[in-house]
Amino acid sequence: MTTVEDAQLTGAWELPEEFRMLRDTVRRFMNTEVHPLEDTLPHDAPGLPREQLLPPQEKARKLGLWAMQTPASYGGAGLSVLGQVVVAEEAAKCRMGAFFPALGAFGGNPPNVMFKASPEQFAKFAQPIIDGTATKACTSISEASGGSDPARAIQLEAVRDGDHYVLSGSKMWTSHAENGDWGVVYARTGEGRNGISCFIVEKGTPGVTFSRINVMASFAPFEVHFEDARIPVGNLIGEKCRGFTLATDFLVYGRMLYAAGPIGIAQEALNMTCRWAEDRDVFGGNLADKQGIQWMLVECEVELRAARLLMYQAAWNADLGKDVKVDASRCTAPKPPSRSWTGAFRSMVLSACPTNCRSNDGTATCGSNVSAKAPRRCSAS
Numbered sequence: 240m241t242t243v244e245d246a247q248l249t250g251a252w253e254l255p256e257e258f259r260m261l262r263d264t265v266r267r268f269m270n271t272e273v274h275p276l277e278d279t280l281p282h283d284a285p286g287l288p289r290e291q292l293l294p295p296q297e298k299a300r301k302l303g304l305w306a307m308q309t310p311a312s313y314g315g316a317g318l319s320v321l322g323q324v325v326v327a328e329e330a331a332k333c334r335m336g337a338f339f340p341a342l343g344a345f346g347g348n349p350p351n352v353m354f355k356a357s358p359e360q361f362a363k364f365a366q367p368i369i370d371g372t373a374t375k376a377c378t379s380i381s382e383a384s385g386g387s388d389p390a391r392a393i394q395l396e397a398v399r400d401g402d403h404y405v406l407s408g409s410k411m412w413t414s415h416a417e418n419g420d421w422g423v424v425y426a427r428t429g430e431g432r433n434g435i436s437c438f439i440v441e442k443g444t445p446g447v448t449f450s451r452i453n454v455m456a457s458f459a460p461f462e463v464h465f466e467d468a469r470i471p472v473g474n475l476i477g478e479k480c481r482g483f484t485l486a487t488d489f490l491v492y493g494r495m496l497y498a499a500g501p502i503g504i505a506q507e508a509l510n511m512t513c514r515w516a517e518d519r520d521v522f523g524g525n526l527a528d529k530q531g532i533q534w535m536l537v538e539c540e541v542e543l544r545a546a547r548l549l550m551y552q553a554a555w556n557a558d559l560g561k562d563v564k565v566d567a568s569r570c571t572a573p574k575p576p577s578r579s580w581t582g583a584f585r586s587m588v589l590s591a592c593p594t595n596c597r598s599n600d601g602t603a604t605c606g607s608n609v610s611a612k613a614p615r616r617c618s619a620s
């Protein structure tokens with residue numbers, strides 16, 4: 240029979256002790272270093288000036304919270320995938336968390352395809368990011384023709400001409416396109432799924448231009464245009480036409496980490512909602528005592544736990560070396576359009592003036608009907 244100890248070893252399931260300690264360390268760092276810093280920034284600040292980032296980065300390095308997705312042999316923390324999702328969930332609990340976890344304090348990691356690059360490519364492009372001397376690099380896969388099915392949708396054309404590939408076409412939705420020194424770009428060099436190649440494109444390459452795509456957040460992705468842009472043959476990563484395999488590795492692995500951020504954000508929103516429901520008196524009673532409210536909150540909690548457990552399972556299996564294509568595709572943020580999330584959050588989080596609407600002392604600033612102090616970030620559960 241499987242004992243509890245066995246069950247913990249196989250992940251069925253509570254986080255093992257070392258990961259709980261890691262989570263607590265990151266939480267403390269967020270509370271002592273990140274949140275006070277973001278309170279000094281304009282509300283919609285899209286990133287942090289480098290000089291402000293250096294002190295928290297130095298502290299993070301001392302704690303070993305640096306370049307966590309990068310193997311130790313390249314100068315990173317070499318954290319397991321489970322460790323990475325635990326950190327990513329906590330690091331998302333700040334205003335820029337979806338795009339700059341912990342405001343960028345934990346250092347950059349090169350796109351993971353760079354671990355398949357040549358030693359020369361790695362030394363020139365990836366190592367400075369790990370060392371903290373260069374900014375994040377972008378990854379450009381999606382096009383206007385579609386993002387979910389890149390094997391069919393990629394139309395950006397790359398044609399060999401002597402020592403160069405000539406790229407013509409456009410990419411859509413590329414995050415960090417303008418603020419990085421280079422990016423990884425997937426382009427078509429043949430037919431079908433075995434006709435995609437992966438290139439390093441440097442900023443300033445003639446024929447490469449950007450246009451910002453305005454979205455609701457102040458941090459925007461970019462459309463990237465290629466007009467006969469000449470990319471040196473030496474910037475091809477791996478073999479020609481083997482790019483889709485690299486992209487698949489990136490996407491499968493990325494899905495687990497991308498799930499962690501929204502789960503952290505949702506947890507923070509739920510914590511704030513619960514606090515608000517406990518604080519608020521309506522119709523002669525406490526909001527948290529109303530059964531309708533309790534149902535919504537419980538549904539949110541169940542969805543959140545399910546999403547987190549699916550993510551942990553995928554990460555755990557990845558660390559065991561299993562094929563996690565299916566597990567990773569099940570990693571998802573708690574369903575935002577459900578009645579519970581929209582109902583509970585719209586009516587309570589918004590009226591409770593979450594962190595987005597508060598001044599530095601934690602009081603509400605949006606002029607809503609909040610009379611008490613708006614809940615600051617709650618101690619996460």
Ligand SMILES: Cc1cc2nc3c(=O)[nH]c(=O)nc-3n(C[C@H](O)[C@H](O)[C@H](O)COP(=O)(O)OP(=O)(O)OC[C@H]3O[C@@H](n4cnc5c(N)ncnc54)[C@H](O)[C@@H]3O)c2cc1C
Nearest residue numbers: 378379380381384385386387388411412413414415454460
């Ligand atoms: C803010 C932001 C930043 C981004 N940053 C980047 C970036 O840095 N680099 C990059 O390459 N891309 C980036 N993207 C693009 C993102 O990866 C794509 O939006 C995503 O892959 C979905 O592609 P699509 O929008 O073209 O939707 P489509 O592929 O057109 O899909 C439309 C809808 O159909 C659903 N769907 C698709 N296939 C199936 C299926 N088989 N079964 C059921 N439903 C399906 C999808 O879930 C989606 O809801 C970014 C997008 C946003 C919004």
